[in-house]
Amino acid sequence: MASADVVIIGGGITGLTAAYEAHRRGVRPIVLEASPRTGGLIATEHVDGFTIEAGPDSILAQKRAALDLVRELGLGDQILQVRPPGGAFVLSGSRLFRLPSPSRLGLPLTWRALAGYNLLPWPARVRMAMEPLVRARRSQDDESIGSFFRRRFGASTVDLIAQPLLGGIHAGDIERLSMRALFPRLLDAEQSRGRVLEMRGADAADPQQPPADVGFRSLRDGMSALVRAIEQHLPETSIRRSSPADRLERTASGWRVASGGDAFEARAVIVAAPAFVAARLFAPLDDEASRLCAEVPYVSTASVALAWPRPAIAHPLAGTGFVVARRVSDVRITACTWVSSKWTHRAPDDVALLRAFIGGAHDPGVVDLDDEEIARIARTDLQRVLGIGAAPVLTRVYRWRNAGAQHQVGQLARVAAIEGRLARHPGLLVAGSGFRSVGIPDCIADARAAAARCTIAG
Numbered sequence: 137m138a139s140a141d142v143v144i145i146g147g148g149i150t151g152l153t154a155a156y157e158a159h160r161r162g163v164r165p166i167v168l169e170a171s172p173r174t175g176g177l178i179a180t181e182h183v184d185g186f187t188i189e190a191g192p193d194s195i196l197a198q199k200r201a202a203l204d205l206v207r208e209l210g211l212g213d214q215i216l217q218v219r220p221p222g223g224a225f226v227l228s229g230s231r232l233f234r235l236p237s238p239s240r241l242g243l244p245l246t247w248r249a250l251a252g253y254n255l256l257p258w259p260a261r262v263r264m265a266m267e268p269l270v271r272a273r274r275s276q277d278d279e280s281i282g283s284f285f286r287r288r289f290g291a292s293t294v295d296l297i298a299q300p301l302l303g304g305i306h307a308g309d310i311e312r313l314s315m316r317a318l319f320p321r322l323l324d325a326e327q328s329r330g331r332v333l334e335m336r337g338a339d340a341a342d343p344q345q346p347p348a349d350v351g352f353r354s355l356r357d358g359m360s361a362l363v364r365a366i367e368q369h370l371p372e373t374s375i376r377r378s379s380p381a382d383r384l385e386r387t388a389s390g391w392r393v394a395s396g397g398d399a400f401e402a403r404a405v406i407v408a409a410p411a412f413v414a415a416r417l418f419a420p421l422d423d424e425a426s427r428l429c430a431e432v433p434y435v436s437t438a439s440v441a442l443a444w445p446r447p448a449i450a451h452p453l454a455g456t457g458f459v460v461a462r463r464v465s466d467v468r469i470t471a472c473t474w475v476s477s478k479w480t481h482r483a484p485d486d487v488a489l490l491r492a493f494i495g496g497a498h499d500p501g502v503v504d505l506d507d508e509e510i511a512r513i514a515r516t517d518l519q520r521v522l523g524i525g526a527a528p529v530l531t532r533v534y535r536w537r538n539a540g541a542q543h544q545v546g547q548l549a550r551v552a553a554i555e556g557r558l559a560r561h562p563g564l565l566v567a568g569s570g571f572r573s574v575g576i577p578d579c580i581a582d583a584r585a586a587a588a589r590c591t592i593a594g
């Protein structure tokens with residue numbers, strides 16, 4: 137039997153950050169990680185001069201928690217900024233349309249950008265221009281992304297903007313994903329200003345010079361550098377790999393977590409594993425908490441890294457990549473990041489590293505295909521879209537089964553209800569992507585807050 141002040145279940149970015157924050161506050165953590173590897177969805181591979189991300193590759197700068205932690209851990213000099221030109225494209229039919237500049241989440245920020253939005257047919261641009269005149273919805277209830285876009289910007293924007301750009305980030309179904317959980321600022325804009333489009337003066341934004349605190353960042357050695365740096369700040373014995381938590385019990389002074397033949401006691405437990413794992417662990421303790429956790433669906437995806445000699449690709453790759461407007465295109469991939477256009481230090485000179493994504497809510501079966509078939513689909517789609525004649529010089533397939541939490545309509549109310557139930561079980565907390573957090577910065581902020589609560593409770 138080992139004891140600590142807090143047992144943290146899950147060694148992804150949430151669990152590791154919670155451990156780091158607990159340790160920083162003088163609270164002894166033990167992290168139980170089911171797999172032999174920590175980092176969860178964060179996994180970087182260095183191979184033949186390439187730095188390849190299997191999962192996340194970027195950090196949103198506006199949400200400060202992640203970059204604050206990066207600097208606190210001494211990795212400030214590793215921060216990379218997306219290289220200009222930063223634009224992304226949408227594949228519609230067999231054509232790539234550059235998103236207008238300036239724009240955010242596919243929404244133009246100037247009238248000129250809207251006028252030049254050639255992904256949208258003219259009537260759709262006119263309808264979008266009328267958005268400020270659309271009456272604001274009175275209800276504060278949550279709503280799907282699809283419903284919000286249909287209402288505010290017109291039906292054409294649902295398939296051409298909302299699905300590829302907003303749904304694509306989450307590999308999800310926009311008719312189910314929650315506006316309140318995922319894009320609260322757009323909802324808030326409607327409620328507070330009565331409009332969502334926020335047009336600036338024509339010369340307000342220079343897309344070549346994004347403001348210092350917005351946009352995406354990465355780390356020179358890959359996102360796993362963040363995971364390693366956190367681990368280096370923790371006592372060696374505080375991380376137990378290949379140690380899945382399989383039972384959670386109340387004791388007189390706190391909690392006991394069983395993992396295989398081992399048991400770990402602590403006064404607090406943070407569950408930083410997927411919500412379906414929380415559902416299993418809570419089942420003997422609290423039916424309702426377990427049922428609510430089980431309601432959070434997950435999707436499976438795969439990412440495929442492919443590299444070609446730069447001259448083999450006809451497309452100039454001047455941008456960050458493209459997303460696919462699924463209903464109006466016939467490729468099976470959902471998006472492609474032009475890694476070596478976006479970041480320095482990712483591929484040898486004169487080689488283009490690309491990353492294609494496949495699967496998600498609309499194509500759940502694809503991750504069951506073998507690696508060769510998944511790679512073939514990605515390769516063929518990219519060869520067609522980008523005009524590539526040659527065979528790739530590198531191919532890597534990474535599968536993420538049941539890994540993408542879907543924050544569907546009602547997610548925030550569901551999490552509030554889960555937290556309400558857990559309040560009956562002092563010292564038991566949840567954190568991470570299955571609950572309130574969307575992306576790495578949120579996971580980090582959530583983890584630090586959970587660890588702080590353990591300190592206060594102690």
Ligand SMILES: Cc1cc2nc3c(=O)[nH]c(=O)nc-3n(C[C@H](O)[C@H](O)[C@H](O)COP(=O)(O)OP(=O)(O)OC[C@H]3O[C@@H](n4cnc5c(N)ncnc54)[C@H](O)[C@@H]3O)c2cc1C
Pocket residue numbers: 145146147148149150151168169170171174175176177178190191192193194195196379380381382408409410413437439536539540567568569570573574575576577579
């Ligand atoms: C392909 C892809 C690309 C993404 N890109 C980005 C991006 O660019 N930027 C961004 O901000 N976000 C991105 N995300 C989302 C981001 O990766 C996640 O929000 C974040 O990594 C989730 O971290 P987490 O620690 O909450 O969960 P996870 O990383 O899922 O970690 C949970 C951990 O719990 C462990 N576990 C499971 N069961 C048990 C058990 N019984 N006992 C102990 N441990 C258990 C798992 O093995 C895992 O290590 C991406 C996600 C994917 C899939």
